[in-house]
Amino acid sequence: MIYSYLFEAKSIQAYLFQSGKLKDVIAASERLDRMVDTTESSLVGQVLRALSLTHDLTNPAANLGDVDISFLRCKGGALYAGATNKDHLVQFRQLWTLTIQQLFPSLVFTDALCSGETLGQAIEQGHKLLAQDRNLPQITLPYGSAYSAREQRSGKVAVPVSSFAKKAGVDSAEMKGLDADTQLHRQAYGLFELKTVSNLQDRFTPESLRPRHYPVNLDKDFEFDGTKDIALIHIDGNGLGLLLRQLKSAMQGKSDSDYRQAFRQFSDTVNKATELAAQDATAWLAEQFPDATHTLPMRPLVLGGDDVTLLCHAKYALRYAETFCRAFKQHADKELRALSRDYQLSVKLTASGGVLFHKAGHPFVQSHHLVESLCAKAKQLTKSCVPAGQTGPAALACYRVSQVILTDLEQAAQQAHRYPLQQGGTINLIEMAYLVDEKEGGVSWQQLRQLIALCDKAKGTDAKGFTLSRWRKMASELAAGDFVEAKRIFERGLEFLKKGNKAAESEFIEALANLGLQQKRWYRETREGYAAPLVDLLNLAHFEEEISSWQHNNGEVL
Structure with a gap:
């Protein structure tokens, strides 16, 4: 009989941003990064050392049974472990969950201890129990009664502020009490010296660039030039489920040790590809700031498994995310080559994500839900x-x-950017999602940039040409419901292009066609009316080309 123990931290984004202060986000991300990892200094390693249990955290080649507890996965807030002796897993589970509840009081997690004839069966049974555990309510301590004092930001039970938390900085309102998690974050911020040192940010940073400074203050360290626009980026891998199913199928009939080693290799390889991709993206950003003493305008928050989350200056956010996605595909192909060859795996990994632009003072508690959407x-x-x-x-x-x-993202986008038209029907001015590379067969962000470049080119040669200001005028008319006038503005711009430069007109029409807009049109017909990517175009121009923002008559900023 083989026994397995599975643990997964849930709602990590919500946990990170619950206090709304950057120093707490930094400390929470660093603490979570040190919680589950394949190092002796991680929280997992410390619990195992306290129990005097042998393990293979730092030796993935060890066979099942050679140590007390073997790990199939120990990254990204999740751990899967196996053992031939149930008592070892019981001891580990008891101390591990107690430690988590003490150090991360409000962190939501699920766990399961189960058994099977093989390790694969035990893990499969564990996944079923994890799904059941998600539906069970959890009580967090300290438990708040009606008479309990509350922390002003999170609304949780307030506890006295410790001397270590005070050293990290506590304002007058917070002196009345912090919630238990924020208290621990503040202590870690000071004791770990996170203002200058961070294991997590080192994982984002290529060795050739270390040490490099990262922001610790949103208002001062991002050098906003008066705009104070930042972006929250969240990127997640594609194809992991398909690849795991292929690997699971390939491991049918294999020994428990082979099963453990294959899945441990898979977990470590994906994590390595993610880390290398993050370093490539950070290296690209560092090229924009060659002065090594310059603070890079991004803040690492999460790097684990196939997930990354970070804050970045709005001007560089989309290109940073694109660089990461391209690098992740390349590194995943390279790192998984041996595993794919050994077990005939054909699935390739890619990454997709969201970039949410907002002001530096925008509440984080709202942002993480939107960026996940x-x-x-x-x-x-x-x-x-x-x-x-x-x-x-x-x-x-x-x-x-x-x-x-x-509201949710789709409803918010519809309310802000779908307008009723005077002739009937509606027009939607935002698409939101585009491919990273145009050669993949769909519309990409680069194709939007090509259209912007043509508009900038027209601005430099002929004020009557098809500049971005013409697109803004069209958007203004559409916001007022005048589709006919928007069409007239567009057609007038084409006339100027045709008179001034026939080649420029051809380039412009080709750029529209690349966006899926045929027959010299700037819109597509849909069941609800029309759709046009005007908001995407103007947003991209605003942030990357430093074009002045446009506001339509209801005050919503595009």
Whole structure:
């Protein structure tokens, strides 16, 4: 009989951003990064050392049974372990969950201890129990009664502020009490010296660039030039489920040790590919700031498994995300080559994500829900490009918010950017999701940039040409419901192009066709009316080309 123990931390984004202060986000991300990892200094390693249990955290080649506890996965807030002696897993589970509840009081997690004739059966049974555990309510301590004092930001039970937390900085309102998690974050911020040192940010940084400074203050360290626009980026891998099913099928009939080693190799390889991709993206950003003393305008938050989350200056956010997605595909192909060869795996991995633009003062508690929805929207586009059972190309979805949104992403986008037309029907001015590379067969962000470049070119030669200001005028008319006037503005711009430069007109029409807009049109017909990517175009121009923002008559910033 083989026994397995599975643990997964849930709602990590919500946990990171619950206090709304950057120093707490930095500390929470660093603490979570040190919680589950294949190092002796990780929290997992410390618990095992306290129990005097032998393990293979740092020796993935060890055979099942040679140590007390063997790990199949120990990255990204999740761990899967196996053992031939149930008592070892029981001891580990008891101390591990107690430690988590003490050090991360409000962190939501699921866990399961089960058995099977083989390790594969035990893990499969564990996944079923994890799904059941998600539906069970959890009580977090300290438990708040009606008479308990509350922390002003999170609304949780307030506890006295410790001397270590005070050293990290506590304002007058917080002196009345912090919630238990924020208290621990503040202690870690000071004791780990996170203002200058961070294991997580080193994982984002190539060795040739270390040490490099990262922001610790949103208002001062990002050098906003008056705009204070930042972006929250969340990227997740595509195809992992398909690849895991292939690997599981390939391991049928294999020994428990082979099963453990294959899945441990898979977990470590994916994590390595993610880390290398993050370093490539950071290296690209560092090229924009060659002065090594310059603070890089991005803040690492999560790097584990196939997930990354970070804050970035709005001007560089989309290109950073694109660089990561391209690098992840390359590194995943390279790192998984040996595993794919040994077990005849054919699925390739890509990554898709969301980029949410907002002001530096926008509440984080709202942002993480929206950026996860953007990531889901990008993944929908990824899946739509290929038949079922295949991995689609990388995609990114972007959206800009200027105020707190209490609805879901789709509803917010419809309310802000779908307008009724005077002749009937509606027009939707935002698509949000595009592919990373145009050669993948769909519309990409680069093709939007090509249209912007033509508009900038027209601005430099002929004020009557098809400049971005013409697109803004069209958007203004459409916001007022005047589709006819928007068409007239567009056609007038084409006339100027035709008179001034026939080649320029051809380039412009080709750029529209590359966006899927045929027959010299700037819109597509849909069941609800029309759709046009005007908001995507203007947002991209605003952030990357430093074009002045445009506001239509209801005050919503595009």
